[in-house]
Amino acid sequence: MHLLFTPNHVGLITACYPPASALLSSGPQYLPNSQELSRLTYYASNRPGKINKLGSELEKRIRTECRKAQTGNTRAKASLLISLSIFRALATECRRDVSLLTPSLLASVNVTLTALSSDLEVAARTASVFIAWTTYTDGHLIGVDNNVAQNYISSLRIFSALGSVEAKTLDHEFRNRTRLVGLAALAGAVSSEVLYNTSSHFKAQVSVMVQPLLVTLLHAEVSVLERQSNSIKDKLKSPYLAEFRTRPAMERRAASIHIHVDGDNGPSTTDVITACLRPLSSLLQHSNGWQLGHIMQAVFDSLDELRSWEKLDQCRWIARKTCEWTQYQYRYAVPTRLVERLLESQDATSTSALQSALVAMVTTVFTSSIPLVNLSTSDIISNLITLVLHKVAIDPDDVLLASLVECIASLGTHVYYSDQIQDLAGELISRMVVVETQGVQARDQKNSKRSRAQALRCLLAGMLGFMQAADREGRALGDTEDGRERSRTISGSSPPQSPTLNIIPAQEPQGRPSKRTRVSPEIWHDTLSLICDSDYTVRADYAEALVFYLRTEIRKRGDFADADGVKRIRPLAEGPIQQATKMKLLIQGDSATRALNAAHAYIYMLATASSLGFDASSQGSSAHSAVDTPSVNILPPTPSTNPPSLSGRPENLDSHHQAQAQRQHPRRSMTNPPRKASVVQRAMDALPPRISASTAATASDYAHILVMLTVVHEQLPVRGLLSGVPMLLKLDGITNINDPIDAATRQRLWAIKEVIAKVWLVIGNVWACSELVKLAEKAISSMPGPSTLPMAESPEAGVLHAARELVQFNSAESKPLAQWTGVNAETALMALVSGERVQEATSLDRQGLLRRFAQQWSPDSALRESVERPSNFESLRGDGISPLLKLSPALMHIDNVSLHSLARSTQGVGVTDLREALEGRSSMSNPALAKAPSVSTLDHTSSIGASDLFSNRLTLARSRSKKRRLRTSGPDEVRDVLGKLGIGKQNGNSLLKASFPALQKADQR
Structure with a gap:
């Protein structure tokens, strides 16, 4: 009934309800009267000032109806459903002024849900009101x-x-x-x-x-x-x-x-x-990047509350879809936030389901095909390394370590600039250098040795893993030679090997463009000392890593072999100048040669040293157990800048690579710290002159030495030949012992001679030297008894596998060395230098090869050769003339006045020349005034470089220009110098006159 004093807006709302007696029969829709509802919405849309009153009236009715409906009043429930429909109609029709209706609408929705959320019909009608409001509100x-x-x-x-x-x-x-x-x-x-x-x-x-x-x-x-x-x-x-x-x-x-x-x-x-x-x-x-961070945090909180971290498959799917659905430019926030959440849980004493799920989620994101632009891989890998070291310090056998290694390896699938893999490798190697020398601050000091070894193994496996992952995404085939060298690597036709030799097979090249460059030898150089690590598990893993690197990463420019394993000279399709340049680099040394020099030095030390390891307390330790290393904290974040280098410029093969390397890698390598260098020097000084029972290497170590040397000569024939044969001769020399020896010494000599014989066989097969092959095969076939070297395992690279068992020499076994002398080194060398292919590849004749191979070799000299020499192309040269000006007259057969003038300006005619001329003239008249000419350092290349770590002998040789100036001077020389300086009377032969002939003729007129 419409009362006389009822406000208009109240009457319009009341008219929308059916009579009280018909409320229950209005179901199941429970909708207001359509005609009266139209009048109400028309009234509200044309009078926005009344919307607030309409909302307040509906809110009051809804509160009353909810209170009655809670007690089971069906009429009140029916009236409530109609009231909610009226609210939805007002929100839809008054969409422009929905903000005026918002306070009462949200209050009504909240009251209804609080009172009758279990009633599905009421909840559905309330949800429709809420959706209508969310559609139009701002x-x-x-x-x-x-x-x-x-x-x-x-x-x-x-x-x-x-x-x-x-x-x-x-x-x-x-x-x-x-x-x-x-x-x-x-x-x-x-x-x-x-x-x-x-x-x-x-x-x-x-x-x-x-x-x-x-x-x-x-x-x-x-x-x-x-x-x-x-x-x-x-x-x-x-x-x-x-x-x-x-x-x-x-x-x-x-x-x-x-x-x-x-x-x-x-x-x-x-x-x-x-x-x-x-x-x-x-x-x-x-959502943008900031909002995505809150979403990820909400996901983490939900998984914590639901205790659903154990559902690995669903968690991985959610992580992958989160990346896929996120906007392209903000996807990097997903793995970044996952890693941050992982670091927040690093202090757990044991691996939790949360950590396992987070690592699996990060790995899933990285291994998916979803691009992650703006991803800071350097920060990601630094955080993951920190977590690895933290977990190793708590428990070296933590089950999460294998998953973390896989996670690090998955970063290789996201390469967005050419040197990204090199940067990641540099990050890992810098941490390895610290762990190698300083150890790990283990929670239990009894596990400090195992923690250090496990940390090094994890970092090595991670580095191999992301290089493999990058290869699966695309291998470098940018220039034709790189493509040839990949296709000509030794795949299955290697020379006959002993049953104990099992080498990791070479990978097949990829057929699509590259996303990355190779890890350069300058970066890898700092890891070579791990060949002699005090822990056998580290030595074994590093031998595997070095073999993998030599097969897949190191550049083989001019140093590849054919598919049958034989080194043949390529036709000079690139021109004689480029071929000569490559041969010069191979003979005089490049980055790969320097790395091989260091590798051979450490291999020799492994085979002969009485103690192994270059950490703080390794010297004097036993060969077969880790040492008590003073531990330091290695968990702080990696510095943004790389450690300084011991050398000057990086090695280059052409000007483009040189310019790029100087811009992106101003250092040659991160370099061992001086403390480690001094330890290495002491280790070399302590090398024994002969093999004895105290030699630290085990039977397993000699098996790994054979594998490493075999791969060197197969993958890098020329470089391996020039850097490895002198070491092989040196190693053979220390096995020639005529004095009586014990059984332990005899076993080690037997193993070394077997390694040498099989390496000679590999060299002979690679260079197609039939005489050398026959010599080696004869020596191997004459071995009395089976091989002394154990089986060299070849597990999957890039995966943290179980530590391999060490095989020691059998102390009860005794083999008389006199029954087998191995390969005669002199005969093998003469057969090698007589090989036609060796002479063609090295551009040396037989005598030159003999001089090259017979030179005095030592690990000290090899390490000095492994450090890059400072470049001679400096502004302060011996003759003061740039290479361009020296070569230009030979290339330009014309009288270039400007060029001659420019060349004279670089000869340094100045006050120094005038002083020397005057000193020489005065010495002629008064011998007492004569004095020794000063020696200037401007004409000398500095000899202070990284090689001073291994040698303190510095020499200073006078330049040829100084020798010419030692002769006495006369008046004519003083006059000539004054003339060159433009002082005094100018004659017709003045050098300055030649540069400006027109001006001088005008002055004469």
């Missing part, structure tokens, strides 16, 4: 009105609870319908501007919405998730989100109890999964 009131913000967040929490309901009393269909109602409301909030309007409330909203989106996904199979994620690209919306039950109450109840009812198939689990994926993907697609 969200400004959320950041201004505290009551509005509280009602909004409270409503989100209730809808989130509905979207993740797990009540066991509910049947499967009713649970799915309840979840769909809550997820529909959350989808409306995700697609609304209210989520992104205020940054202060974004975190609060996301922390509420993420968990219900993950609950269903974490309990689904990955195959179902993948299939449904593909389907949401085609379907815009789910059919279950636009409607609710249209049946009477009795039928609705029956349908919820009975699963199979004809004509009423409820929503399936896949429909719920789709309803979760759609808002989750929308949330990620519209």
Whole structure:
């Protein structure tokens, strides 16, 4: 009944309800009168000032109806459903002024959900009102009105609870319908501007919405998730989100109890999964980097609360899809945040499900095909290395270490600039140098030795792993020679080997363009000392790593072999100048040659030293056990700049690579610290002159020596020949012992001679030297008994495998050395230098090769040769003339006046020349005034370089220009110098006159 004094807005609202007697019969839709509702919405849209009163009146009615409906009043429930429909109509029709309706609407939604959230019909009608508001609101009131913000967040929490309901009393269909109602409301909030309007409330909203989106996904199979994620690209919306039950109450109840009812198939689990994926993907697609960080934190909190870190497959899928759905320029934040969360949990005493899941998620992101632009791989690998060292310090046998190594290796799949792999390798090697020399600060000091060895093994495996991963993504085939050298590596036709020799097979080249460059020998150089590490497990792993590096990484420019394993000279298709340049680099030394020199020095030390290891206390330790190394903290972040180098410029093969290397790698290598260099020097000084029972190398070490030397000569024939044969002769020399020896010494001599014989066989096969092959095969076949070398294992590179067992010499076994003398070194050398292919490849004749191979070799000299010499192309040269000016007259057969003038200006005619002329003239008249000419350092290249670590002998030789100036001077010389300086009378032969003839003729006129 319309009362006389009833306000107009109240009367319009009351008219929308059916009579009290007809409320129950208005179901199941429970909708207001359509004609009266149109009058109400017309009134509200034309009078915005009345919207606030309309909202307040509806809120008051809803509060009353909710209170009555809680007691079971069905009329009140029916009236509540109609009131909610009126609110939705007002929000839809007054969309421009929806902010005026917001306070009362959100308060009504919150009151209704708080009172009747278990009633699915009421919750669905409330969700429709909420979705209508989120569709048209701009969200400004959320950041201004505290009551509005509280009602909004409270409503989100209730809808989130509905979207993740797990009540066991509910049947499967009713649970799915309840979840769909809550997820529909959350989808409306995700697609609304209210989520992104205020940054202060974004975190609060996301922390509420993420968990219900993950609950269903974490309990689904990955195959179902993948299939449904593909389907949401085609379907815009789910059919279950636009409607609710249209049946009477009795039928609705029956349908919820009975699963199979004809004509009423409820929503399936896949429909719920789709309803979760759609808002989750929308949330990620519209978030920036800062917002993505809050989303990731909400995901972590949800997984913690749900205790779902054990679901590795689902966690990996979520990480991969998070990256895929995120905007292209913000994807880097996903793995970055995962690694940060991993570091937050590093202090755990044991590996938790959280750590295992996070590592698996990071690895999944890196190994996927999703590009990650702006990813800071340097920071990522630094954090992962820090975590590895931290876990090793706590427990060297932590099960998470293998997963962390795999995670480090997965970084190789994301190469976005050419030197990225080199930068990552430099980061790892810098940490390895610190661990090698200073150890690891283990929590239990008893495990400090094992922790150090395990840390080195993890870093080595990680470095090999990301190089392999980068190869799978694309191998460098930029120039034709690189392609040839890859295709001509030894694959399966290596020379006959002993059954004890098992070499890692060469990898096949990739057929697509490169994404990276190789790891240069300058970077790898600092790891070579691990050949002589005090721990056998490290030595064994490094032997494997060195073999892998020689096969796949080191540049083989001009040093490749054919498919049958034989080194042949390539036709001079590139021209004689380039061929001569390559031969000069091979003979005089380049970065690969320097690395091989150092490798041979350390191999010799491994074979002969009585103690191994270059850490602080390795000298004097036993050969077969790690040493007590003073531990230091190695966990601080890696410095941004690389350690200084001992040498000058990097090695280059052409001007382009030289310029690029100088810009990107101003150092040759990170270099061993001086402390380590001094330890290496002491170790070389302590090398025994002969093999004895105290020699530290074991049978396993000699097996690894054979593998390393074999790969050197197969992969780098020329460099290996020039740097390895002198070492081989030196090693053979210390085995010639005529005095009586014990059984232990005899076994070591036997092993060395076997290694030498098999290396000679490899050299003979590579260079097709039949005489040398016959000599080596005869010596090997004459061995009395089986080989003394154990089987050299070849596990998968780049994976942290179990530590290999050490094979010692059998102390009870005694073999008389006199029965087998091995290969005669002199005969083998003469056969080698007589080889035609050796002479052609090295551009040396037989006598030149003899002089080259017969030179005095020592590990000290090899290490000095492994350090790059300072370049001679400096501005302060001996003759003061640049190479360009010296070569130009030979190339230009013309009288270039400007060039001659420029060349004279570099000869340094100045006050020094005048002083020397005057000194010489005075010495002629008065011998007492004569004095020795001063020796200037301007005409000398500095001899102070990195090689001074191994030699303190510095020499200063006078230049040829100084020798010429030692003769006495006369008056004519003084006059000539004055003339060159333009002082005094100018004659016709003046050098200055030649540069400006026109001006001088004008002066004469």
